[in-house]
Amino acid sequence: MSAPASLGAASKAGPAVLRERGQREVFCGLTGIIWLHRRMQDAFFLVVGSRTCAHLLQSAAGVMIFAEPRFGTAIIEERDLAGLADANAELDRVVARLLERRPDIRTLFLVGSCPSEVIKLDLARAAARLSERHMPHVRVLNYSGSGIETTFTEGEDACLAALVPEMPDAPAGAGPSLLVVGTLPDIVEDQFRRLFAALGIAPVHALPPRRSRALPPVGPGTRFLLAQPFLNETARALEDRGLERIDALFPFGAEGTADWFAAAAEAFGADPMRVRAVLAPGRERAARALERHRATLAGRTIFFLPDSQLEVPLARFLASELGMVPIEIGTPWLHQRHLARELGRLPAGVTLSEGQDVDRQLDRVRVHRPDITVCGLGLANPLEAEGLTTKWAIELVFSPIHGFEQAADLAELFARPLRRRDLLRV
Numbered sequence: 001m002s003a004p005a006s007l008g009a010a011s012k013a014g015p016a017v018l019r020e021r022g023q024r025e026v027f028c029g030l031t032g033i034i035w036l037h038r039r040m041q042d043a044f045f046l047v048v049g050s051r052t053c054a055h056l057l058q059s060a061a062g063v064m065i066f067a068e069p070r071f072g073t074a075i076i077e078e079r080d081l082a083g084l085a086d087a088n089a090e091l092d093r094v095v096a097r098l099l100e101r102r103p104d105i106r107t108l109f110l111v112g113s114c115p116s117e118v119i120k121l122d123l124a125r126a127a128a129r130l131s132e133r134h135m136p137h138v139r140v141l142n143y144s145g146s147g148i149e150t151t152f153t154e155g156e157d158a159c160l161a162a163l164v165p166e167m168p169d170a171p172a173g174a175g176p177s178l179l180v181v182g183t184l185p186d187i188v189e190d191q192f193r194r195l196f197a198a199l200g201i202a203p204v205h206a207l208p209p210r211r212s213r214a215l216p217p218v219g220p221g222t223r224f225l226l227a228q229p230f231l232n233e234t235a236r237a238l239e240d241r242g243l244e245r246i247d248a249l250f251p252f253g254a255e256g257t258a259d260w261f262a263a264a265a266e267a268f269g270a271d272p273m274r275v276r277a278v279l280a281p282g283r284e285r286a287a288r289a290l291e292r293h294r295a296t297l298a299g300r301t302i303f304f305l306p307d308s309q310l311e312v313p314l315a316r317f318l319a320s321e322l323g324m325v326p327i328e329i330g331t332p333w334l335h336q337r338h339l340a341r342e343l344g345r346l347p348a349g350v351t352l353s354e355g356q357d358v359d360r361q362l363d364r365v366r367v368h369r370p371d372i373t374v375c376g377l378g379l380a381n382p383l384e385a386e387g388l389t390t391k392w393a394i395e396l397v398f399s400p401i402h403g404f405e406q407a408a409d410l411a412e413l414f415a416r417p418l419r420r421r422d423l424l425r426v
C-alpha cells in the first residue's frame with residue numbers, strides 16, 4: 001500500500017512540495033554506465049548482478065558487437081547464493097581474467113546491483129582487495145547502481161562520489177582553479193572550455209575526466225560548478241574536502257547558460273564588462289534560435305513525471321524562455337540547496353512533487369491532460385494509447401542539451417512530438 005502524500009510548506013525559494021512515497025517507475029542507477037563508459041574510455045564497469053541487470057544494460061546501450069565493450073555483468077548464479085566465500089572467489093577470478101585480456105583498462109568499477117545487495121556481497125571490501133592486487137596498473141573502485149538504492153541518474157552521482165577520495169591534493173600554495181562536475185558530451189565540454197578561457201578562468205578541470213586516472217588535483221583554492229542537478233553525494237564529498245560550490249542556474253537555455261558562466265566569472269573576480277562581452281554573442285544566438293520554437297511551445301502545458309532529476313531546471317527553461325506552462329514538476333529527489341535559484345524562477349501555481357506514487361501521479365496526468373508529459377519509457381506507451389503526447393526522459397539525458405549552442409536542440413526535443421501530434425490531428 002502507498003504511503004500518503006504530504007505537502008511541505010511553500011517558501012520564498014519556490015512552490016510547496018508534494019512529497020510522495022509509493023510505487024516508483026524509474027530506471028535504476030545502472031543506466032548511468034551508458035554515458036559514463038563513453039566519457040572515461042579507459043575505465044571498465046563490471047556490474048555484479050543478475051541476467052536482468054545484463055539485459056537492462058544491453059537494451060539501454062544497444063550492444064556494440066564489433067567494439068570491445070567497456071562494461072559487462074558478472075552474473076551471480078544460484079550457486080553463488082549458497083556462500084559468500086564462493087562469490088568473492090568467483091569475482092576475483094572474473095576480474096583477473098578480464099584484466100589479463102584487457103590491458104587497456106586503468107580503472108575498474110565494481111558496480112553493485114539489487115542481487116549483490118541482497119546477498120550482502122561487500123563490494124567495498126572486494127574493491128580494496130582487488131585494488132591491492134592490481135595496482136599500480138588498475139585501480140578498482142566500487143559504487144552501487146542498484147534499484148533498491150538508486151534511481152536512474154543517481155548512478156552517476158554514486159560513481160563520481162567514489163572518485164572524489166582518489167583526487168590528489170593540490171600542491172601547497174596552488175592558486176584558484178575551477179572544477180566542472182558532471183558528465184558532459186565532449187563537444188559541449190570543448191565549447192565550455194573556450195568560453196571559460198575567454199572569461200579568463202583557468203585552470204579548468206572536469207570530473208569525470210576523459211582519462212579515468214587523470215583525476216584533477218583539488219585544494220582550498222578549488223571551486224566547483226555543478227553541470228548536472230543530480231550530483232548531491234558528489235557535491236557533499238567535494239565539500240567535505242573543503243571545496244566551495246558556486247551557486248548558479250544550470251546551463252540549459254540562453255539564460256541558464258549565461259547565469260552559469262556569469263556565476264563562475266564572478267567567483268573568479270572577472271571584470272563584469274568582459275563577462276558581458278564574452279557571453280553576449282552566445283546568449284543572443286541562443287535566444288534567436290529559440291524564437292522559432294516559441295510558436296510551437298508557448299502556452300502549451302507540460303507535466304513532468306519524476307525520472308532524471310533534470311525536471312526542475314528544464315521546467316524553468318521551458319517556462320521562462322519558451323512560455324510553456326508546467327502543471328506539475330515531479331522529481332525523484334529535490335535537492336533544495338542546489339536548486340534554490342531554479343526554484344525561485346518557477347512560475348506561480350506549479351505543483352512540485354518529490355518521490356513517486358505512480359498511480360496517484362498518473363491520475364493527476366489524466367485529470368489535467370497536459371499537451372506533453374515527460375516520463376520514463378515504461379509509462380510512455382500506455383499514455384500515448386490514451387491519446388496523450390509524451391517525451392522520453394531518457395532522451396534528455398542522452399542528448400547534448402547543455403549550453404548556448406544546444407539550446408535550440410533542447411527546445412526541439414519538446415517541439416517535435418507536439419508538431420507531430422498537430423500534424424496527425426489535421
Ligand code: SF4
Binds near residue numbers: 028053113114145
Ligand atoms: S540493479 Fe536491480 S533494478 Fe537494476 S537491473 Fe539489476 S535487478 Fe533490475
